[in-house]
Amino acid sequence: MLTPEILADPVQLTRALVDVESVSGNEAELADQVEAALRAAPHLTVERHGNVVLAGTRLGRPQRVILAGHLDTVPVADNVPSVVEGDVIHGCGTSDMKSGVALALHLAATVADPRYDVTYVFYDCEEVESERNGLNRLARTHPHLLAADFAILLEPTYGLVEAGCQGTLRARVTAVGQRAHSARSWLGINAIHAAGEIMTRLAAYEPRTVTIDGCTYREGLNAVRVSGGIAGNVIPDECQVEVNYRFAPDRTEDEAAAHVRDLFTGFAVEITDSAPAAAPGLSGPIVKELLDAVGQPPQAKLGWTDVARFATLGVPALNFGPGDPNLAHKRDERVEIPKIVAGAGVLRRWLSA
Structure with missing residues (x-):
């Protein structure tokens, strides 16, 4: 149970969240606890759609x-409960992204008078196929619930702002x-030889490096699986x-597909x-206030995250969270306690200034 004492401390809260196993598709128990904790806060209006709270x-x-984070993790690897x-x-989901979820839940419970609404x-099922993703489902069925001027996805960024994706x-x-x-x-004609x-x-392909709003995105095109033979x-x-x-945010999905088809003509x-990129989303006073609170320049997000779903809805979004993205999904996944404390402080200053 997420008691007021646990909710008041983002470090304890991180551990409590990690200790509730929530591999994709098994988020119900954790969603129940999150919902109960939020309903206990008189300044909040709460609703639930499946395992999205x-x-x-x-x-x-x-x-x-918006402050958003996914409740699910990849499969446990002898790393629950937390240590x-x-x-x-240490523990499954500490970096990706229960420490980020802890920041959002901590602030939801303890900041009753923020300067923004x-x-x-x-949400559930971020770590699996897109059609199961709870944020994707909500964007399709109840997009008005995601209407906002700005969103932060609390994915692991090691305490930096990672813009777009x-x-x-x-x-x-x-x-x-x-x-x-x-x-x-x-x-005959050997198709495996032809695939050479x-x-x-x-092997000859030279990927682009694209800088947008001061953030440098490195593209990549790689073989990830080969199959053939009878x-x-x-x-x-x-x-x-x-x-x-x-691909970088200056290309649409259609442009990316055309580029791949052109490369493999014949x-x-x-x-x-396919999933779209998201532009950095660095304009506007809300973002400037967040960057001022962080105190470090933004960098490009090298990877895909759900900020792209917000961008599709017309909501500029950034990634910011305490975990180290390089530790996500590892057996020895972990998060540094000072990063949790610092991240909570940044977001509290931003919401309360």
Whole structure:
């Protein structure tokens, strides 16, 4: 149970959240506890949609901001419950992103009179396929609940502001041949050999580096899976190379797809998955006030996050959280206690100034 004493301390709260196992699809117990804690706060209006819990102030402020975080984690790897060693909390989700969720829940419970109206969003299934993502589901069915002037996604950024995000696209590039018996290989055309040209183009590819609003995004296009072959005595007639393209926010999904198709002219290209990039979203006084509170310049988010969903809704959004993104999903995932304390202080100053 998330008691007032636990809610008042973001470090204790991080541990309490980690200790409730919430692998994607199993968030109900944690959502129940979050909902109960929020309903106990008289200054908040709370509603729930599945395992998405929302709470908001209704103070009549001229601007509204969102603090959002996902409740789920990747599968546990013998790292629940949490363990504290010195100034470090070890455990599944400590970095990605229960320490960030703890900041939002702590502020929701303890900041009753923020200078902006605030919507707090705690959602499920971020770590799995997009159609299960609770924020995606809410954006489709109740987009008005996500209306705001600005949003912060509390993904791990190690206490820095990471602006926007890369887009991501996956495609299947297929080389075709002609099947034959391997003892008479000259009667066939080996599709795996033909796929060598796909690899040659990838090896020669020079990814762009794009700077937008002072944030530098490094693109990448890489083979991530190769499949082909029928049997040990058959010349294969098909070989597929799955590629992943991470693209900068100056390209749309359609432009990214066209770029991949152009690169692999002569091969069949099937786009299997795509998600848009998000622009840095650094303009406006709300963002300036946040950057002033952080005290360090923003940098580009090298990866995809749900800030792109907010951008699609017309809500500028940034990533900011205490965890180290390089530790996300690791067996020895951990978060530094001073980062939790500092992050809570930054957001409290920003909301209360």
